[in-house]
Amino acid sequence: MNVDADLAALREFLAANGLDGYLIDDDASDSDQRYVSGFTAPDPYQTLVTDDGVHLLVSGLEYGRASAEANADSVTRRAAYDYQQLVAEHGQYEGRIRTIAAFLADHDVDAIAVPRTFPTGTADGLREHDFTVTVESEGIVTDIRATKTDWELEQIRASQRANEAAMARAEELIATADIEDGILVHDGDPLTSERVTEEIEITLLRHGCSLDDTIVACGADAADPHDRGSGPLAADELIVIDIFPRDKETGYHADMTRTFARGDPGAAARRRYEVTREAYDAALEAVEAGVTGADVHGAACDVIEDAGYATLRSDPTTETGFIHSTGHGVGLDVHEQPSVSPAGGELQPGHVISIEPGLYDPNVGGVRIEDLIVVTADGYENLTEYRVRLEPMAGDPR
Amino acid sequence: MNVDADLAALREFLAANGLDGYLIDDDASDSDQRYVSGFTAPDPYQTLVTDDGVHLLVSGLEYGRASAEANADSVTRRAAYDYQQLVAEHGQYEGRIRTIAAFLADHDVDAIAVPRTFPTGTADGLREHDFTVTVESEGIVTDIRATKTDWELEQIRASQRANEAAMARAEELIATADIEDGILVHDGDPLTSERVTEEIEITLLRHGCSLDDTIVACGADAADPHDRGSGPLAADELIVIDIFPRDKETGYHADMTRTFARGDPGAAARRRYEVTREAYDAALEAVEAGVTGADVHGAACDVIEDAGYATLRSDPTTETGFIHSTGHGVGLDVHEQPSVSPAGGELQPGHVISIEPGLYDPNVGGVRIEDLIVVTADGYENLTEYRVRLEPMAGDPR
Structure with missing residues (x-):
């Protein structure tokens, strides 16, 4: 090393x-x-x-x-x-x-x-x-x-490339599934959380990465940000996929989340997706060296509260809405410094952070959109090369 | 749990x-x-x-x-x-x-x-x-x-079943490979250590297990018991495969090693395989509650020394021959108590241990045969259902 x-x-x-x-x-x-x-x-x-x-x-x-x-x-x-x-x-x-x-x-x-x-x-x-x-x-x-060297940035980029390949494989499975009785079906069998997770892991393995955990959660499961998901994936529901692999050689992590839906998840879900995407754009826009993690978190909260949803800032006891922080450092640990939360201090060039706002409600499901970025003097560089799109597609995800 | x-x-x-x-x-x-x-x-x-x-x-x-x-x-x-x-x-x-x-x-x-x-x-x-x-x-x-409860034994058995499936997949790849210019070839590409390792990991994943490391080592690589192996596998050489997976849910490990050779590894290699197998039989024969791990290790050393090879007992500085201990406890950690080595204390019913004598020489290669067993009042029960055989075969390994 x-x-x-x-x-x-x-x-x-x-x-x-x-x-x-x-x-x-x-x-x-x-x-x-x-x-x-x-x-x-x-x-x-x-x-x-x-x-x-x-x-x-x-x-x-x-x-x-x-x-x-x-x-x-x-x-x-x-x-x-x-x-x-x-x-x-x-x-x-x-x-x-x-x-x-x-x-x-x-x-x-x-x-x-x-x-x-x-x-x-x-x-x-x-x-x-x-x-x-x-x-x-x-x-x-x-x-x-928390401040990555050039060599470390290279390793994190490599892990994110593996992550993108795994996400693309998961998206392809969802995009190409048949729908029978409201359930996604692949090769005659229900397409389950567990099956998609296995394909993610196998793709990561082929790219030199491993993971201890991954999230492929559908419907009400996805309304709990820590639920790993289980059972058949349904049509007309939001499906949250969060992958955080570790390169087996270097130990460096990547992190990315996308939310997909086959069929029509309904107007409430679509609006939540758009608001989450606006919060993600606003948080990214706020990032630059000298700004605090708290400021970036605040930018995401502003969008979400303005759209009429709760955040832990507007209601510390809420169990729906935006119920976690906007991001965290990523490196040898998947959660490390700095924090992009109400407690987050000043961001510095070379900080690698996730930006991952989300909206959750057991009656609608979960939405989360997450990229991995590196803070620069006057903004950020996005380490993630993966489109943000609710309808899943097979093929190149850039 | x-x-x-x-x-x-x-x-x-x-x-x-x-x-x-x-x-x-x-x-x-x-x-x-x-x-x-x-x-x-x-x-x-x-x-x-x-x-x-x-x-x-x-x-x-x-x-x-x-x-x-x-x-x-x-x-x-x-x-x-x-x-x-x-x-x-x-x-x-x-x-x-x-x-x-x-x-x-x-x-x-x-x-x-x-x-x-x-x-x-x-x-x-x-x-x-x-x-x-x-x-x-x-x-x-x-x-x-060190002393496993019935529930723990069930978990270890389940991990060893996954391990056997992974070993069978590796053995099948080696058994069915073509030989071109002295190298094993599969689907037109050299069959490498890395490729066999990947197939082992994928098989384990499909059985709910993961691993951080595995050994698929050929020729001189396998003469170093800690070398993970790399590059194309060769015909007429000993190939050591050591798999130690962990169940992702329960955390319990399994452990098994087999040694294979395609073609003719030569008389020296064949004799070493036979002597290792005799040492493995002698060590298993010695196991029962009340006997010490040191006694079991001694039984393996006796066979190997009698056959004219060095052990760390006969020559503490030797770099060839039997250059590690006979076994170790296996459970939530892949190496835990008790020890089956010169320092090994009294074995007790419910101790789960590996028995894994081996012989190493850079000029000949490595041999190691390892089963996982549980100590009983008057002997042991073998938790491993996998034949011991130098020539690889496809199909049921029991």
Whole structure:
């Protein structure tokens, strides 16, 4: 990985607090560590940021790969600190602590900052060996990650290309389905949420991506933004498809939502689609560096409230209308900084965010339209190449 | 989920150490929490084990699902402790701590044990509110998880059925490939590691499973047990296929390895296959409750050493021969307790373990044969229904 991360803000924090290093002790599930180290492994490893560089402590099994792939100034294997002997002498738990202590001492570090999620076992163990361990509670690395480097933008674009292929496959299935007794039918079988989801996943797999979850929700299901959907897809109903894949190699996500309807979903649904599209246009129009995520969210709310629908701004307890925030950062995590919500701070060039207003009502169904964009100095660049259209079509979606 | 976990050993630990509760603060990636709570969520939630039950603290978004699905005696939403107001007043970090503190107080808990991986931010925050926080360093929950309940065995069996379908698809591709210039060819294109891997993943998806990784390695690639394999598969070479899927609903894994060869891999490869199979038979023969994982590993080493090959027991620095352990526990994690290695302790009824001896040499290639079994009072039950055979065949693999 070649993230080319700028860790200056982290080093300033260390200097300002008289600390020698920032230590992460986690595994592949921690995106901050993956970002800082340019490396990922299924088993825990340690990443130390000091004034003079980024240093990794890994098992012998990972040493070759870490040396070749990591964005690190040094990679050391545990055996260099007699890990096996320490475990044999002191047990697994204390042997591990002593190995990390030796790694820190080797880099002249005795006062460290750690992330909020740093293991208490490691923190307390190091404290018993007279290290100072302080939790860095502001999430500096997470904030740094919000601004994407050019290399990261390339990876996110690639994931969005895979996402577009998967959405096009789903749209094609819906567009070409027969309608029998009000139900979409393909090759003689009902076209279900589950079947469309499977085709989305297979298309993503063929493009090097995976996903843990996807949403293909029809009718009342789609009125709950968190319902994944199930069962046959119906004609004359709104169908919300939200796909958020992760590239299996790079770990970077994409995110996109489209809403389709076969047949006639009715005037209420069509109007909601148009209003959602206007809110999406207004939110996009509001985006530029220096504007806050709250302002962008406000622009979407203005349109929706003006059209006579509730938002959480006009009614904090509403269960219909626009009942989530306008967007979120996307990167190594599918939900990350910055926030495009009432709490959203200033947008900066290189922030990658989703713009995804929606309207929900169990009696009508759900509408959501979502693109992925990158904030620029005077606006945004849309990372999504996919038309916005309620009637599904087969073929090139650009 | 209906794990029906027996947490008596955890409660004995709490009582013996004068602690009121065991607290987990993690997300879907923590199998111990999923096991104890019978619940999983993408965002962090808290699970508290006390003398009188298992108690969950979740976001409003997860409350409905947690109430319906979790194995908990109580589920409380954060709003019950004024989470949003606390965050507004004290910030995200301290607001979260105060909410957890109120949850603990509500259950009359002021001295807690936490897992090694418990977030230092939460531990230190609770300590500042005068809670006693002690790391439970023995891994009691992980030990409890090693012994599977009947419900868990059903889930693992289901994952292994999916695994067998995927292996059968891979075997069929290899069995039915043409051979051109020493390379396996399918539909006119070289049959690559990547293509077989994709077909494995698609088959698993159709059976409700996913995987992060799989191994389809040929020739010298397969001589490194951790190489995932790449490029065209060759005739007259050993091909190792190791699949370890996870059921997307239940989270339970399966694990199986087979080794195939098209054409003639040569006498050295054939002999290695036979010796590996004998080691696999000997290891299976050694399994029963009361025997140690070390004994089972020893039985496999005996066969391999007697046949004249090195093991890590006969030569701790060898890079060829049998260069890993005989097996590991499989469940919510693909590698968990117990260990079937020199460090492996006593096997107990309900332990689910892999048995996977192998022989490796860059000049010959790799062989590995792996089944998944459950330990019983007087032997084992094999959870794998898949023949052991070097020449690949299409059709029913039982």
